């Protein structure tokens with residue numbers, strides 16, 4: 047990731063040595079983003095910020111969420127104090143294509159980590175946003191998360207709606223962990239079906255491979271012993287037999303598909319404001335949405351526990367945990 051590129055970063059499942067150029071670039075970019083954020087984040091009075099953001103909710107805003115949205119669901123943040131970027135290296139798209147050992151290691155780790163991802167469920171904050179969306183109070187949701195929690199709670203909210211749902215789209219900026227694609231023939235497979243095949247291939251050992259939460263990353267990647275990596279059995283593409291398989295997530299070295307970018311732009315055009323929730327916007331593709339909102343002169347609000355890149359563009363900056371902020375806002379706009 048660099049300041050000018052559009053390359054999100056996922057996964058620690060790499061065998062990249064620390065002197066690999068991609069690793070150095072990655073670390074330098076993280077340091078520089080952290081410096082910029084620390085230098086430009088002005089503090090704002092909590093009451094001013096929270097009241098201001100509740101007013102933005104009257105403008106049919108676009109909601110943009112990041113990893114901080116999912117931490118209350120037990121999925122750790124990349125960039126928090128214990129964030130995985132502090133002890134991991136990026137898995138690149140090139141490695142998925144060309145490095146068999148790295149790929150094997152990735153899938154071994156993902157296989158173990160996925161069991162935790164499946165266990166995570168949406169929290170009150172997800173439900174609140176989903177209800178706002180059902181009632182047409184927001185234009186839609188763009189999420190940087192690949193965990194599917196917004197989509198899950200939206201399905202529930204839409205089912206519970208007494209009148210017809212008016213919900214806007216949920217766009218997963220960096221794709222989803224719910225689908226696997228073959229890099230050779232392009233076939234796709236549902237993550238659950240793929241997971242069943244992996245479990246069958248690893249029957250007998252899978253149940254013993256359990257981890258504590260701290261060892262699991264937001265994309266389902268997990269730190270596991272080398273012995274597990276060696277014993278792990280990978281499965282092949284059902285169509286062509288290749289093992290060059292990758293989740294349909296935008297990895298380091300890959301760009302966000304053009305169609306998705308256009309859908310986000312169209313959604314932003316229909317929005318009266320932008321509210322960023324639980325993201326430091328360290329990744330360029332998310333930050334670009336804030337810059338675009340500013341260019342279109344839409345008011346911007348940010349709710350995040352720590353500093354966020356682009357705070358100087360935000361009218362309202364509320365340093366708060368995500369769940370309690372959303373609960374407060376929901377109460378505030380319903381009285």
Ligand SMILES: [Zn+2]
Pocket residue numbers: 228229230231232233283284285286287288
């Ligand atoms: Zn294939």
